[in-house]
Amino acid sequence: MAPPHDSTSPPDRRRSCRLPATLALAALLAATLAAAPLSRAADDPVTLNFTNADIEAVVKAVSEITGKSFIVDPRVKGTVTIVSARPVPRSLVYPTLLSALRMQGIAVIEGDSVVRVVPETEAKLQGGPVARGAVTAGGDRMVTQVIPLRYESAAQLVNVLRPMITPSNTIAAFPGANALVITDYADNLKRLEKVISSLDQPPGGEPMVVPVRHASAIDIVPTITKLLADPAAGGTADAQQRVMVVADARSNSVLIRSDNPGRAARVRHLIEQLDTPGRAGGNMFIVYLKNAEAARVVQTLRAVLTGQESTPSGGASSSPRRRCSRRRRRRRAARWGRPRRSRSPRRRPRRASRRAARRSRPTPRTTRW
Structure with a gap:
């Protein structure tokens, strides 16, 4: 059986093949034209004009512009004024809100999917971001930064940096790790980091030893x-x-x-x-003795210079003349049998007792003096 005869001409066949491609290109162009207004709307600048506006109303407007979710603390009250002379990019709307809230004593704590607006005094107690080392965050975000020190003492720098911290925020020293823990706004932390790096410097030159001769x-x-x-x-x-x-x-x-x-x-x-030698010699000399004893020579010289004689132990002794007189009195008392003189008065013995005492005396011996 013979195949059916195609009555269409070759030009008609080419036109029928181009029709699906034209329809696909038209659909793609329509989708592109539909998406262009959306992307252009996302990049369009916005004019901000809030004069004494309530904080909750401003936060709601910023949420609609940026697409962020906010939770406002009930204690947050007041008004803000945000005025822009010319339209600003949408990417700057959120940082502008943070700066306006900071001037009113209000801080923002960024979470995973929501942004909390709380009083500044409570921001340090909330779960904000914690960083260590160099400060990477910026703007008016509340950040807790741990800054380790290498040379200076953390306890000493606390008193220096405390006046630079926002009054409602905190700074503390951890002596164990010699580090500073600061909770403050990110832009202020960057300024503090520069101050700390300029103070935390190694000590001066090595000690110099100068001998004295x-x-x-x-x-x-x-x-x-x-x-x-x-x-x-x-x-x-x-x-x-x-x-x-x-x-x-x-x-x-x-x-x-x-x-x-x-x-x-x-x-x-x-x-x-x-360190120069003295012009005159010293007044101290060392004399070595060959035959005499040093202690006795010292006593003699001291007696000559001071007029007194001292014993090696330091006590003063009686003169040789007094010692000889005492010995003579003792010898006479022993020879004649007389008792030693006493300062206490005694009664004079009777004549009979005197005679008996004379008779009982031994014959004196000749003593050579």
């Missing part, structure tokens, strides 16, 4: 310290010009430490000028 280091250091502390003598209270001078008695040397190498060199030159 002729003088005493303990005597030189007070003179140098007084000279450096005297403003009339060139002393200064600048930290970069400060010089620390310490004496080491064991090695008889002076240690110098300063952030300014030139000032440390000046102090070293001053120490070298003071």
